[in-house]
Amino acid sequence: MADTILIVEHLSAAYGGIRAIDDISFSVGRGEIVAMLGANGAGKSTLLKCLSGEHKRSGGEITFDGEALPAKSYSIVEKGMVVVPEGRQIFYKLTVYENLQIGCCQRKDADGIRRDLEMVYEMFPRLKERERQYGGLLSGGEQQMLAIARGLMARPKLLMLDEPSLGLAPIIVNQIMEKLKQIARQGTTILLIEQNAKKALQICDRAYVMNVGHIVMEGTGEKLLADEQLMQAYLG
Numbered sequence: 314m315a316d317t318i319l320i321v322e323h324l325s326a327a328y329g330g331i332r333a334i335d336d337i338s339f340s341v342g343r344g345e346i347v348a349m350l351g352a353n354g355a356g357k358s359t360l361l362k363c364l365s366g367e368h369k370r371s372g373g374e375i376t377f378d379g380e381a382l383p384a385k386s387y388s389i390v391e392k393g394m395v396v397v398p399e400g401r402q403i404f405y406k407l408t409v410y411e412n413l414q415i416g417c418c419q420r421k422d423a424d425g426i427r428r429d430l431e432m433v434y435e436m437f438p439r440l441k442e443r444e445r446q447y448g449g450l451l452s453g454g455e456q457q458m459l460a461i462a463r464g465l466m467a468r469p470k471l472l473m474l475d476e477p478s479l480g481l482a483p484i485i486v487n488q489i490m491e492k493l494k495q496i497a498r499q500g501t502t503i504l505l506i507e508q509n510a511k512k513a514l515q516i517c518d519r520a521y522v523m524n525v526g527h528i529v530m531e532g533t534g535e536k537l538l539a540d541e542q543l544m545q546a547y548l549g
């Protein structure tokens with residue numbers, strides 16, 4: 314790939330003696346939407362935690378934007394790799410606006426922050442309307458939008474999302490997938506972790522399939538969508 318933003322080579326991670334991911338290699342090209350699919354316990358979240366610095370890997374190399382990934386979460390965000398975590402994890406007792414401010418707390422470019430706030434409000438008008446409302450009072454879909462918008466406020470080069478569709482109605486899932494396409498079109502690379510394989514495959518450029526700690530398949534979204542055996546074997 315001519316311009317690869319993320320290269321993961323032979324990555325392994327464990328909890329105590331239990332291997333959660335074992336010798337995983339993959340890459341993400343600049344501007345792509347890459348999906349990482351897999352059933353419960355496949356190791357998807359563990360992979361993301363290794364990428365965000367939340368969990369220490371036991372082996373392997375991660376190269377981001379031409380350099381070895383820093384160890385500390387803080388530095389990883391500064392480099393431009395930002396996670397929208399599983400379960401959204403927004404702050405219920407802070408307002409929408411305050412939640413968004415947390416997303417950019419490591420930035421000092423006041424003008425850029427102001428522009429990005431306008432950009433996310435334009436992308437998610439609902440959040441603008443509810444700017445002063447507590448995060449905890451938003452609907453599940455709105456909370457997911459807020460989590461994504463908060464991620465964007467860090468001005469990521471690579472936005473990584475852990476199951477943004479989880480627990481949401483199909484119509485809301487569609488809206489979120491459309492937003493991810495829009496985000497990618499605007500120049501942010503996306504790594505999308507999903508159990509909702511169909512939806513993810515519809516919007517991604519390429520996908521990988523994980524099964525108990527390994528990558529067992531890869532291909533374009535189109536190719537994997539057409540593969541019924543794959544769906545049955547690994548994705549239900």
Ligand SMILES: Nc1ncnc2c1ncn2[C@@H]1O[C@H](COP(=O)(O)OP(=O)(O)OP(=O)(O)O)[C@@H](O)[C@H]1O
Nearest residue numbers: 328331333351352353354355356357358359360508
């Ligand atoms: N904190 C932990 N301590 C011990 N084992 C863990 C921990 N977190 C995850 N695991 C184990 O690691 C393996 C991979 O879990 P992980 O959460 O990465 O999977 P996942 O693909 O994200 O699953 P899901 O789709 O259910 O979110 C599982 O066997 C899980 O039980």
Ligand SMILES: [Mg+2]
Nearest residue numbers: 357358359399
């Ligand atoms: Mg998970």
